[in-house]
Amino acid sequence: MIRRTGRRAYIFDFGGTLAWERDAGGLQAARADLVRRACADLADPATVEAGWRAALSDMAAAERVGTPVSAGWAAQRVVGTLEPSAVDALAPTLGAALVDPPGHPQSLELVPGVAEILARLRARHVPCAILSNTGLSSGAHNRAWLDAVGVAGAFVPDAMLFSDELGVGKPAPVAFEACLDRLGREAADVVHIGDSRWFDVAGAQRCGLRTILCTPVLARGGEVVGARYHRVRHVLDRG
Ligand SMILES: [Mg+2]
Numbered sequence: 439m440i441r442r443t444g445r446r447a448y449i450f451d452f453g454g455t456l457a458w459e460r461d462a463g464g465l466q467a468a469r470a471d472l473v474r475r476a477c478a479d480l481a482d483p484a485t486v487e488a489g490w491r492a493a494l495s496d497m498a499a500a501e502r503v504g505t506p507v508s509a510g511w512a513a514q515r516v517v518g519t520l521e522p523s524a525v526d527a528l529a530p531t532l533g534a535a536l537v538d539p540p541g542h543p544q545s546l547e548l549v550p551g552v553a554e555i556l557a558r559l560r561a562r563h564v565p566c567a568i569l570s571n572t573g574l575s576s577g578a579h580n581r582a583w584l585d586a587v588g589v590a591g592a593f594v595p596d597a598m599l600f601s602d603e604l605g606v607g608k609p610a611p612v613a614f615e616a617c618l619d620r621l622g623r624e625a626a627d628v629v630h631i632g633d634s635r636w637f638d639v640a641g642a643q644r645c646g647l648r649t650i651l652c653t654p655v656l657a658r659g660g661e662v663v664g665a666r667y668h669r670v671r672h673v674l675d676r677g
Contacts, residue, residue: 447623448559449614449642451632452570452580452600455652456552456589459545468539469574473516476532481520489519501571504607504637509536509574511602537579546575546583556592567597569617569630571607571637576600597621608634609641618645 450456459465470490477486493515500507510533517529559566572580577600584590584598597620601607604616618625625646632638632652639649 445564445627447565447567447621447628449567449569449617449621449628449630449647451608451630451634451638451652452568453573454633455549455631455638456568457546457548457580457583460547461543461545465539465542465545468542469536472535472539473532476528476535477516477520480517480525480528485520486516489516492516492519497573501573504571504601504609504613504641506571506601506605506607507573508576508602509533512536512574536574537576546580548587548589553587553589556589560592565597565621565623566593567599567617567621568593569599569608569613571601577603594621608632608637609644611641611645614642614645614647618647 473490474483474486477489480486481489493512496515497507497512500511510530513529513533513536516532517525556566570580577598580600581590581598584593590598597617599613599617599620601613604613606613606616608614614625614630618628621628626648629648629650630638630642631650632642635651639651642649
């Protein structure tokens with residue numbers, strides 16, 4: 439049931455807003471190596487390489503329009519380019535391994551400032567949700583990680599929504615509507631915080647939510663060292 443309470447609630451994006459990958463290049467290299475080894479007996483290296491590149495390209499294209507993708511989805515595209523014999527069992531196994539390549543250290547980390555903001559929102563009993571498009575990491579993986587780093591309690595338990603489970607991604611209005619429904623709030627009472635002008639800001643505003651663009655802060659050399667959460671703090675300080 440949707441309630442108009444006048445009390446503000448927040449919907450956070452996940453990637454680039456709450457969390458980012460510390461070693462994105464290393465993670466992609468580990469995934470590529472995993473694909474090469476897993477498919478080594480199925481096709482020649484050039485075919486496997488081409489399949490993986492096609493999967494990454496398809497995934498980037500899908501993410502640009504908000505199509506839900508997952509590790510299994512990517513693995514199916516790699517396997518789909520190979521000889522059909524003996525690959526039936528490979529895609530699910532490969533898909534699971536692509537989320538967290540064995541032997542590669544956990545690379546997700548909280549964006550600096552996020553833990554403090556979530557703690558303040560939790561202390562004020564402000565309802566918070568997550569609505570995020572997934573890439574290779576699944577919603578289940580991301581929720582377990584939020585729990586492991588101690589911030590899952592800041593969110594309404596059944597309002598952490600990821601596109602691989604929802605079956606639709608941002609900027610589709612139905613994705614925002616599903617999240618509002620889980621929060622039990624009307625759009626006018628909710629602020630969406632995200633790092634994408636297209637998925638987050640444009641998508642949420644089209645549904646009547648207010649928005650905060652949370653852009654990364656880059657150090658010299660392009661390394662991400664923080665995010666512009668000052669507008670979030672300003673909103674919190676105003677009460
Ligand atoms: Mg994002």
